[in-house]
Amino acid sequence: MDIPHLVASGMGGIRTAGDMVARMMYAKNMKLDVAKEYVAKKLGVTTMDLGDECVMRDLREELKIGSVTGIPGAPRGILAKMNIEDILDIKINSCEKFREKLRR
Amino acid sequence: MTEYYTRMGDGRRVTMTKEQVMTDIQAGTADAADMAGIPALDANDIEHMCEIVIDQSRVVGVEPGHEVVMTYDIGQLDFTGDNGNSGNGVDMGRLEAALLHERALGADTFELSHSDYSIKPVKPVISMEMQAMEEIQSEIIAPYFYGAMPNMGLYYAPDGPYGNPADLMREFKIDESMASSEAAADHLARDIEFVTTRLQAAGSDGFNFDTTGSAGDADFVGTLNGVRILREQCPEAYINVGAAGESVMGIHGMMEFDGEIAAGLYPHQQCKLIAKAGANVFGAVCNTNTSRSLAWNLGRAVTFIKKAVEDSPIPVHVDMGMGVGGIPMFETPPLDAVARCNKAMVEIAKVDGV
Amino acid sequence: MAFENETQKLHDALVSCKVPEISKAVDEAHAAGMPATEIINTLGGSMSEVGVLFERGKLFLPHVLSAAAGMKKAMEALNDELSAGNSGGDVKASAVMGTVEGDVHDIGKSICSTMLQCAGFDVHDLGRDVPLGKFVDECKAGCTFCGMSALMTTTMVQMKTVIDNLKEEGIRDKVTVMVGGAPITQGFCDKIGADIYGESASETTRKAQDVLGA
Numbered sequence: 161m162d163i164p165h166l167v168a169s170g171m172g173g174i175r176t177a178g179d180m181v182a183r184m185m186y187a188k189n190m191k192l193d194v195a196k197e198y199v200a201k202k203l204g205v206t207t208m209d210l211g212d213e214c215v216m217r218d219l220r221e222e223l224k225i226g227s228v229t230g231i232p233g234a235p236r237g238i239l240a241k242m243n244i245e246d247i248l249d250i251k252i253n254s255c256e257k258f259r260e261k262l263r264r
Numbered sequence: 265m266t267e268y269y270t271r272m273g274d275g276r277r278v279t280m281t282k283e284q285v286m287t288d289i290q291a292g293t294a295d296a297a298d299m300a301g302i303p304a305l306d307a308n309d310i311e312h313m314c315e316i317v318i319d320q321s322r323v324v325g326v327e328p329g330h331e332v333v334m335t336y337d338i339g340q341l342d343f344t345g346d347n348g349n350s351g352n353g354v355d356m357g358r359l360e361a362a363l364l365h366e367r368a369l370g371a372d373t374f375e376l377s378h379s380d381y382s383i384k385p386v387k388p389v390i391s392m393e394m395q396a397m398e399e400i401q402s403e404i405i406a407p408y409f410y411g412a413m414p415n416m417g418l419y420y421a422p423d424g425p426y427g428n429p430a431d432l433m434r435e436f437k438i439d440e441s442m443a444s445s446e447a448a449a450d451h452l453a454r455d456i457e458f459v460t461t462r463l464q465a466a467g468s469d470g471f472n473f474d475t476t477g478s479a480g481d482a483d484f485v486g487t488l489n490g491v492r493i494l495r496e497q498c499p500e501a502y503i504n505v506g507a508a509g510e511s512v513m514g515i516h517g518m519m520e521f522d523g524e525i526a527a528g529l530y531p532h533q534q535c536k537l538i539a540k541a542g543a544n545v546f547g548a549v550c551n552t553n554t555s556r557s558l559a560w561n562l563g564r565a566v567t568f569i570k571k572a573v574e575d576s577p578i579p580v581h582v583d584m585g586m587g588v589g590g591i592p593m594f595e596t597p598p599l600d601a602v603a604r605c606n607k608a609m610v611e612i613a614k615v616d617g618v
Numbered sequence: 619m620a621f622e623n624e625t626q627k628l629h630d631a632l633v634s635c636k637v638p639e640i641s642k643a644v645d646e647a648h649a650a651g652m653p654a655t656e657i658i659n660t661l662g663g664s665m666s667e668v669g670v671l672f673e674r675g676k677l678f679l680p681h682v683l684s685a686a687a688g689m690k691k692a693m694e695a696l697n698d699e700l701s702a703g704n705s706g707g708d709v710k711a712s713a714v715m716g717t718v719e720g721d722v723h724d725i726g727k728s729i730c731s732t733m734l735q736c737a738g739f740d741v742h743d744l745g746r747d748v749p750l751g752k753f754v755d756e757c758k759a760g761c762t763f764c765g766m767s768a769l770m771t772t773t774m775v776q777m778k779t780v781i782d783n784l785k786e787e788g789i790r791d792k793v794t795v796m797v798g799g800a801p802i803t804q805g806f807c808d809k810i811g812a813d814i815y816g817e818s819a820s821e822t823t824r825k826a827q828d829v830l831g832a
Contacts, residue, residue: 161585162336164599165618166370168325168606170334173365178372179406182333185579185616186373186407186470186502186544192332192579192616208329226405228367237403244405253500254401254408254467274803299674346772417725422745430728433683434735434743436690442680479725481678514678515725528675554803555817593803595771 174220175228177203177210180248187250202247223247268318271601273561274554275594285559286314292556292563299511300530302571305563309612313566316608317559323603326610333617335504335545335581336365337474339377339411350586350595359400366406372617375411375472376400382415383452384424386459394466401467407502410463411472414456414490416483419448426451429480429515445516449486456490461497470502470544478508480515481527484534488521488541495542505538506547506583507531510568531572539577545617548572549583554593558601562590562608570613581617582609621652625660632664632688633671635681640688644695654699661689662738669733669820679729686736710738710830713763714756716748717799718776723769726799730765730819737823739763750776754783757793763826765796774801778810794829796822 171178177199184195196207203223209215220227225247226240235243241252267279280288289310297304305313316324326332338345340361345351356364358376365371376397378386386393393410401408420428426448432441460471471494477484487505494501512534514527522540529537531548538546550565565582569589573580587593590605609615624647631643640661647657668685671677693700715731717724724746731743742756757764764784768774777797784790796814797807807815814829816822 161597161602162334162342162365162369162371164323164602165334165584165606167323168603169330169332169610169618170370171331171372172370173334173372174367174405175370178331178333178370179366182335182372182407182617183502185333186504189544189578195333195579195616211328211331236405238401240405251500253464253469256500257398257465257467258402274805276805350771417723423722428724428728428745430679430725430732431743431745433679434728434732434741436683436687438680438683438687511675513725514672514675514680517678517680527678530675553817554805587800593801595801 171211172213174226175213176216180244181210183244183248183250183252199248202249268320270317271558271592271598272554273552273556273558273592275592275598275601277598278557280557280559282314282318285317286310288557288559289313289317289563292560293567296564296567300532300568300571302530302532302567305567305570305612309566310563313562313608313612314559316604316611317562319604322600324607325603326607330610332610332615333372333581334370335373335472335547335617336371337375337411337472337506338381339375341377341379341381358396359403362400362404362408366404371406373407373409374404375409376468377411381411381413381474382418383412383455383459384415384418386412387455390459390462394462397463397466397468407469409470409472409502409504410460410468411474412459413475413478414452414473414483414487415475416448416452416479416486419451420444424448424451442516442518445480445482445519449482449489449519452483452486453489453493456487457493457497460490460494460501464498464501468501470504472504472506474506474547475508476505477512480513481519482516484512484526485519485521488537491538491541491543503543504545504547504581505541505543507534507549510550531568532575535572535576535578535580543578545579545581546572546576547581547583549588550590552587552591552593558590558592558604562605565590565605566608566613569609569615573614573616579616582613582615584609584618621647621650621656624650624652628657628660629664632661632685633667635668635677635684635688637684637688637691640685641691641695644692648696654696657696658693658700661692665689665736666820666824669736669823673818673820679732682732682736686732689736710827711763712740712742712761713765713826714742714744714753714761715765715767716744716753717746717767717769718773718780719747719749720776721768721770721773722746723799724767726769726819727765727767730767730798730816730822733819733823734765734826737827739826750780750783753780754787757784757789758787762792763794763796765798765822767797768799768802771801774799774806777812781811794826796826798822
């Protein structure tokens with residue numbers, strides 16, 4: 161079921177900017193168009209670019225927010241999410257909990 | 265007259281003329297409009313849906329730029345589960361399943377879940393679930409929820425301490441039945457608080473309440489009371505509340521949330537209560553009738569969901585799994601049917617996500 | 619049409635699902651000379667409408683039960699006349715109902731049991747996670763309807779085992795096998811050789827009544 165849905169209308173998750181649009185939906189109750197506009201503005205791209213692998217692959221690597229292929233040394237997990245927090249101007253719970261555990 | 269390949273609600277391939285498809289879409293939308301007291305689809309929508317249904321391409325999709333968010337439920341169970349929960353029977357760790365969804369399947373969100381996929385059995389293994397959540401959060405980038413069904417049936421005899429309302433009703437013990445539902449709903453809300461607040465403490469992005477109201481209106485109200493507690497205690501939580509059907513089943517009949525009777529509410533009404541409870545996203549559902557055509561089911565489902573999208577104060581993600589959202593009730597849903605239902609929900613109902 | 623006014627009042631009272639109103643309408647119809655069998659048949663027809671309204675979310679289970687309680691009270695009140703005529707109030711048939719072994723989902727099955735009970739069937743509801751042999755035992759003991767429910771594709775296959783066991787016992791022809799539940803379809807019903815597939819509780823009840831010619 162995942163594949164036909166992805167092919168028919170899926171944003172693509174971290175292949176593109178789907179994870180970030182989803183975050184704005186959940187973090188701020190933004191409807192689809194508003195969430196897309198918000199993320200596009202923060203990334204400096206068009207809303208059309210948000211679902212374009214060619215645009216987003218390079219941009220994600222440049223912004224250090226993770227991608228679908230293993231890039232040695234590139235941030236992933238909590239590190240990538242901390243960069244997403246900065247870019248989208250939101251707090252992410254797992255990052256907050258991570259910071260709470262640091263000694264400094 | 266040209267005949268087009270399409271499907272029945274049980275997945276069987278059939279051929280229909282364009283006129284037959286149009287007639288079934290009209291009948292499906294009229295059924296939804298009559299049930300919920302909402303507008304039927306207009307002529308443009310019906311024509312558009314008909315074109316989607318009779319498109320002879322194997323796969324259809326939306327135009328670039330019109331993509332929507334994909335929220336996945338049931339966690340790793342779609343890989344690891346058996347055919348009881350439509351899983352592939354491929355055993356793997358929960359981290360691997362999460363990263364596969366994120367990196368290979370394009371999931372915009374994903375979730376951790378217990379093999380029973382119900383809230384109650386999570387309580388005795390909460391520490392294990394918290395540890396798994398912490399570990400996976402350190403690796404995953406996409407929003408990662410904990411997901412489970414409220415499944416209030418587990419609170420009734422023989423699995424729980426309260427009398428089964430349906431059994432009590434058959435003995436005409438209506439007051440006792442109602443009291444049992446109310447007690448079980450309170451218990452469910454307490455368990456939701458116990459489980460969800462601990463998972464938030466472990467770094468979960470939020471909680472997906474899947475199939476809310478499966479045990480009727482008391483299940484729906486108990487869950488919303490739990491959601492309200494979670495929102496109060498964890499303002500940062502991403503909360504998804506998915507329904508169990510197009511209508512809240514009235515097993516109790518009089519239970520209220522925020523002064524409104526829950527029984528009999530349709531998606532365009534459910535969304536308002538779910539938003540009031542503190543959810544961020546509403547997962548709207550319409551069940552498939554296996555004896556009717558794809559056209560009839562899709563016409564009906566899109567009618568319910570379109571009105572919900574229009575009226576909802578929060579984003580709406582339509583549930584589009586096996587036997588819901590117009591998709592045939594078949595364990596391996598045909599690709600052509602899934603893609604058609606998806607496109608119609610995005611382009612006609614204008615959902616925020618799937 | 620004779621007793622047109624009374625028929626309408628009986629119908630309206632039953633669909634209102636209020637026991638006192640049903641009793642009042644029954645008393646008035648009886649006082650006006652309407653035969654007991656006609657009163658019960660009118661209420662039975664209206665009960666089917668209550669089932670459809672429940673299915674469409676317009677009425678809830680307690681309403682259905684109140685209507686059934688009103689009907690039960692009417693049958694008790696008219697018992698003498700019904701017994702004298704021997705033409706009403708009898709149990710239509712016995713039905714064993716249950717969710718098959720390994721499956722604990724029973725809400726849909728319970729609603730179906732309630733509907734069948736309201737329609738005059740003597741329902742033996744065995745609950746959920748029912749060992750397959752118990753269905754056969756009940757049929758051997760006299761149940762002529764066997765209703766099985768499953769919510770999972772892993773458990774629905776057991777329905778065929780029960781049908782095979784009924785054949786082995788030589789009683790398959792005496793039993794109407796009904797199947798239902800989320801993953802069940804007409805195609806599955808046909809494939810395993812069951813007699814009735816119900817998309818909903820009221821459809822199952824209607825089809826069961828059709829078998830009896832009720």
